[in-house]
Amino acid sequence: MKKVLIIGGGGGGLILANHLDTNEFDVTIVDKSDLHFYQPWFLYIAFKGSKRKISRPIGELVRPGVNFVKDEITEINLDERKAYGSRKVVYNYDYIAIATGTSPDPDSIPGLRQIYDEYGDYHSNVYNSQKLWSHVKNFKGGTIAIGQASPTCKCPPSLLEGAFLLEERLRGMGMSVGTSDPLSPSNENDPTKTGEKGKSRIVFFTPFPRAYSAEPMNKVVEPMVKERGIEVMPFFDVDTIDVQNKTINSLEGDSLKYDLPIIVPPCKGPKIKFTPETVQDEERFIKADKNFMKIPGYDDAFAIGDCNTLPTSKTGVTAHLEAMTVSELIQGKYSEFNGRINCPFDTAYGKATFVIADYNNPVVPYPPTATKHFMKMSMARIYWMTLMGTADPIFERFFNITKPEKLNRKYSVPE
Amino acid sequence: MDVGIKIIDSRGAACPGPITDLARAYRNSKVGDIFEMWATDKGVKADTQAWATKTGNEILETREDPDKIVIRIKINKR
Ligand SMILES: Cc1cc2nc3c(=O)[nH]c(=O)nc-3n(C[C@H](O)[C@H](O)[C@H](O)COP(=O)(O)OP(=O)(O)OC[C@H]3O[C@@H](n4cnc5c(N)ncnc54)[C@H](O)[C@@H]3O)c2cc1C
Numbered sequence: 001m002k003k004v005l006i007i008g009g010g011g012g013g014l015i016l017a018n019h020l021d022t023n024e025f026d027v028t029i030v031d032k033s034d035l036h037f038y039q040p041w042f043l044y045i046a047f048k049g050s051k052r053k054i055s056r057p058i059g060e061l062v063r064p065g066v067n068f069v070k071d072e073i074t075e076i077n078l079d080e081r082k083a084y085g086s087r088k089v090v091y092n093y094d095y096i097a098i099a100t101g102t103s104p105d106p107d108s109i110p111g112l113r114q115i116y117d118e119y120g121d122y123h124s125n126v127y128n129s130q131k132l133w134s135h136v137k138n139f140k141g142g143t144i145a146i147g148q149a150s151p152t153c154k155c156p157p158s159l160l161e162g163a164f165l166l167e168e169r170l171r172g173m174g175m176s177v178g179t180s181d182p183l184s185p186s187n188e189n190d191p192t193k194t195g196e197k198g199k200s201r202i203v204f205f206t207p208f209p210r211a212y213s214a215e216p217m218n219k220v221v222e223p224m225v226k227e228r229g230i231e232v233m234p235f236f237d238v239d240t241i242d243v244q245n246k247t248i249n250s251l252e253g254d255s256l257k258y259d260l261p262i263i264v265p266p267c268k269g270p271k272i273k274f275t276p277e278t279v280q281d282e283e284r285f286i287k288a289d290k291n292f293m294k295i296p297g298y299d300d301a302f303a304i305g306d307c308n309t310l311p312t313s314k315t316g317v318t319a320h321l322e323a324m325t326v327s328e329l330i331q332g333k334y335s336e337f338n339g340r341i342n343c344p345f346d347t348a349y350g351k352a353t354f355v356i357a358d359y360n361n362p363v364v365p366y367p368p369t370a371t372k373h374f375m376k377m378s379m380a381r382i383y384w385m386t387l388m389g390t391a392d393p394i395f396e397r398f399f400n401i402t403k404p405e406k407l408n409r410k411y412s413v414p415e
Numbered sequence: 416m417d418v419g420i421k422i423i424d425s426r427g428a429a430c431p432g433p434i435t436d437l438a439r440a441y442r443n444s445k446v447g448d449i450f451e452m453w454a455t456d457k458g459v460k461a462d463t464q465a466w467a468t469k470t471g472n473e474i475l476e477t478r479e480d481p482d483k484i485v486i487r488i489k490i491n492k493r
Contacts (some may be wrong), residue, residue: 036438054425058442150442151431151439152435152439153431175442207434207468208435209434209465214429214430214431214432235465235469235470237438251438251470252469253471282443288429311425311426311427311436312430315479339427339429343430357429357430359427359429360427361429362429362456362457363429363430
């Protein structure tokens with residue numbers, strides 16, 4: 001029996017494992033953690049104080065016949081087809097799929113580690129999300145600087161989702177949001193700056209040219225950003241943070257004062273030593289071709305999901321679709337990933353939309369509705385089924401009726 | 416290929432888009448570096464122009480090949 005070794009039991013790794021025929025393949029998942037987390041819910045822990053349980057044991061999420069081993073892989077030799085675990089355990093394989101997701105790197109930006117430890121964030125883990133919630137719920141007034149430290153991030157909509165949910169929260173707490181000029185955040189005359197009780201500003205900083213990176217979706221959400229008093233600082237890539245003076249400085253030369261910093265740290269690829277080392281880029285992401293997720297030069301090695309360099313968003317949906325393609329390829333069938341993204345985007349106040357595109361079709365300017373919000377919330381319930389493969393027919397149908405070329409014909413306004 | 420030119424291949428990137436790769440490369444760059452960006456996303460021209468104006472860097476050339484948009488950028492400020 002051919003051995004398939006999967007590193008990482010996140011969305012990508014589990015979906016791949018659960019779609020391989022265990023009568024034909026000896027399938028093993030290795031994960032350093034016992035638990036799998038439903039990461040999209042970090043948002044609702046951080047901004048709504050949700051106490052929902054969002055983890056399940058990986059061992060309970062695999063189909064019968066799939067092996068699960070708890071171990072941290074530290075080294076992979078692609079030439080010798082060997083992976084090394086923490087206690088010098090050696091895993092041999094015929095096929096390997098690396099699905100290790102991303103790891104937050106708060107140490108690459110001066111000052112960020114202190115912010116990360118003190119305030120948490122809404123991207124890294126449950127603990128950090130709870131920590132952030134304790135600051136949000138006790139916030140009394142002043143400027144909240146919220147955004148991503150660097151352009152490489154999971155789930156592009158989640159950044160602005162954070163700002164939207166925060167605004168809804170602050171108003172729910174009876175606070176005012178916004179009013180002053182976003183370009184002069186250090187304006188001394190600004191009453192909100194000193195943290196006057198009940199008055200707040202939300203400044204959303206982003207390395208991109210606009211509130212939402214992809215222009216067609218920006219057209220949809222920008223009016224909402226303005227209407228809610230959220231200020232935007234574009235082209236703001238965090239360079240340093242002066243914790244003493246509560247100031248964030250950007251690579252592009254701007255600075256932003258804060259009372260409460262909410263900063264999503266840069267994310268990097270896995271801390272695994274590869275042979276050859278050229279398969280990782282400078283941020284440790286694993287190079288893979290964009291249609292077959294094959295690591296260049298190897299027919300038996302794949303990188304799927306957030307850990308790879310594909311020119312698409314790092315989202316659960318892409319991890320899912322990439323895993324489906326790789327399962328077909330390993331089983332000798334033809335399949336190709338077309339870059340499809342489908343990111344749910346909570347615009348708060350009970351509405352949501354989806355960011356839909358693929359390699360050949362631009363993002364659809366898809367308007368937010370209550371129905372889409374209901375769909376996003378339902379996803380949280382059927383998520384576990386999607387990992388097991390039991391929700392495949394629903395997904396196939398959804399992806400089919402929401403193809404970006406179809407939706408663009410309906411929603412895109414010609415230039 | 417010219418020596419010393421860093422190719423930024425963003426073909427196919429629609430979301431978050433080519434600026435991701437440009438900003439990543441900028442972080443690790445030094446004055447004098449030249450980037451050549453390849454993209455298919457139509458918005459790349461306007462976005463790169465806005466980025467160059469904001470950061471004080473220079474666009475040397477923009478051209479449309481049949482399969483991609485090519486933009487050369489010189490890093491003057493870092
Ligand atoms: C706030 C937020 C909101 C989001 N919202 C959405 C959404 O609405 N829709 C959507 O589709 N996506 C969303 N995402 C993105 C989605 O969660 C990720 O893209 C998805 O989890 C990626 O799956 P993955 O399998 O690549 O990695 P992960 O799910 O991160 O799994 C990686 C696994 O690898 C393991 N691992 C890492 N290193 C090693 C090692 N060395 N040895 C062994 N095991 C290792 C880890 O323990 C982990 O279990 C969101 C993310 C965040 C943070």
